[in-house]
Amino acid sequence: MATQTAPLPLTASPRRPISAVLHDWITTVDHKKIGLMYIGYALLFLVIGGAQALLMRIQLMRPESHFVSPETFNQLFTMHGTTMVFFVAMPVLFGFGNYLIPLMIGARDMAFPRLNAFSFWVSAFGGFLLYFSYIGGSGLYGGGGAPDVGWWAYAPLTSKVFSPGHSSDYWTLSILLSGVGSIGTAINIVATALSMRCRGMTLYRMPLLVWLYTVMSGMVFVTISPLTAAQIMLLLDRYLGSHFFDTQAGGSAVLWMHYFWIFGHPEVYVLILPVFAFMNEIVPVFSRKAIFGYPAMVAASVGIGFISLSVWAHHMFTIGMTAAGNTFFVLATMCVGVPTGIKIFNWLGTIWGGKVRFDPPMMFAIGFLFQFLAAGLTGIMLSVAPFDWQLNNSYFVVAHFHYVIVGGILFSLFAAFYYWYPKMTGRMLSTRLAHWHFWLFLVGFHVTFDPMHFVGLDGMVRRTFTYPLDRGWGTLNMVISIGAFIQAIATLIFVYNLVHSFFRGRLAGSDPWDAWTLEWSTPSPPPHYNFATEPTVESRRPLWDLKHPEDPDSLYE
């Protein structure tokens, strides 16, 4: 949270009035400042969403508990899911993308700086609108009320009959706005990657991070559009008497599911591709080797992008599709495993024969590799439709996607923070605190999410504010809740590290990790214009060529 408000040392003059600094940040079109604002905003919501998770875990510690009311619990899981996906994961990934892409391709800014600022502010407004529901959710009658329809907002729960008041309106409008922002930034990323690269940087020499962000942005066009369309249809239903999803008047609940999941499943890859991108930068640098199989990595990413557009109905194996329909989506889903497997094997190939350094970014990267492997394999289990008939909507699914999102995405994000924080602030994060953060978070993560698979296999259903005593789920739930608190403590250590190191951290210099991509050729933090003169590159690793003129990459590519 503190990073949200902490003044960042990007301006030369030391003592300017607060108003001038604020004006500077609010009106900025600089990709680095916008990137940092995205990241700060996401961290603020990460703390809020995390607090919601802790409240739910207190409620679920014991069977038949009355810590929070059913209304509150249903609002908590709706807000937790919506916040974490739309207002933590998306902005933090766009933030890193914004910050890094121009620096990595030797550009001075994104292709459309003002669109960039617009996208950030419209997304941010969406987030605040969602939380305004706590005040305005019941209209002007005084009481507030957050949305309580789940983050899928399945029809017909969102119709006027089942969701009176305005809480669902705040939900749908915030998703609409965040979607507009996401599409704006995606356009910007694609345009930047295609047209702003420096001299010599062919697509074949573009850093993998930029490649993966480009694929991810292409997916955003295809997946956010139906989501946005569905929000407009829902608003028409609620206010202008249309009947798209209004089952009482002949509308279709299943139609909403299709709209939601044609967004919802590719969204997982929208989130995971940038995270793969971080791995593609961090694993080679800390293994001291070039990435293994660059062309295959690009092909696998594009492959994931396409295949993942045809798997959405694996979220709907239980809605009564025909056997043929189910079978198609089983095959499509299992196929995604192949390019994803290629990525894991290529990281293994990168480590193989290297000299691995266990600095904090690599520690989190290693955590990612093992946990993402496990998450992928539970994903294979869920793709087996008959198995999914049992597992769907059980805590097994909750455990699976938290393995992806926390064990995969969040671990990789922590790696990215430790890796690029020195570039962004000019100071190193404390290694001692990083070790505390890593080990506590690792333990907390496994204590929370490993037992969660077992309560799911034991029949515990998600989105339930309590569970009967005689089912025997009490002990495991207590363990899960304890794990959640361990993760919370670890996260506080991380936030403290971010703030403390900002003022007291060791000076980083321009290239603390002895890395190879262009961002490390600029001072830390980079000046407003990034590069005084446009760089020229001859390979994928321009700084390697510079450091090893006797054996440059350009000889081999």
Place this chain on the structure above:
Amino acid sequence: MQQAVISHIGVGHTLYRLAITALPPGSTSIFNPAGTPAHSVFSLSMLVFGITGGVFVVVGGLLLYALLRYRGRTGDKQEPQQIYGSTQIELSWTVIPILIVVMLFLATARIIFATQNASKPDNALDVTIIGHQFWWEFRYPKLGIVTANELHFPATDGQSRTPVYLSMISADTDHSFWVPRLAGKTDVIPNRINTMWIDADAPGLYVGQCAQYCGLEHAKMLLRIYAQKPADFAEWVAHQQQPALEDPALADGRAIFEHNACISCHTVRGTVATGTFGPDLTHLASRDTFASGSVPLTRDNLRAFIADPGALKPGVLMPAMHLNDHDLDRVTDYLMSLK
């Protein structure tokens, strides 16, 4: 099928049996199947666990080996040899996963078609399930029975197997019918009729609950499935087909029931109460629970529920009727007599 799979793993089988006996009485473990669809999912899941477990051990082991074997030494400034890729190796780790996917896909497709397209035997029992916020309505169209939250059907008894074919629809929001020990779940969706079938290996009570978030009281929308010996089931059917019992001693309780709004929503067959919005109460007292399986049916519980339904079941659509203590006692006695 389940036996065939686990008998191959001697020690595993013993451990599995031990684990199953350690389960609590209300267990809903999918590893303790008691119906044909649940058995086929269980044996398929064992195959899936085997394959994914194998992949995890091999890939995880290689990763661990690489990280330990190729760890950097402090002070070693020499960069390792740079390798950019290898077509043969990359081809092999593309082809092997494809083969695994093909195998797993074929095994899955077989179970999907065997379960979903199973032919319906002539003696199958038909039941219509209607999901409500927040309770289950069960209708036996050929038997003329309407009941709530507790589904009765005959368990497999020797050669006599009577599967139950369920057609399901929702009266309001999405629900999902899930009894883990009998079968996987099927969603109960408004404007859409879904079907599934279940059977049970042995008589017993199988519990489950609504598995699709359906609103405020989703957590307490429980399910109770009673698989009975065929003779017991026949007896249950004969009893449920009777109109409500009449006890002249409780006539004043019945009068209070019939002169209040109760009859707008509830049916008691053979009386003026013909409402269909709430559960059918004709044989209420023959059930073990009420409030969608979440409250044991005792006189005290029922009285408390009528006095203030929302206290026992937040989100319930039944309003508090504000009866005085005398009326409350009489109505409770009347309802408790509806055996």
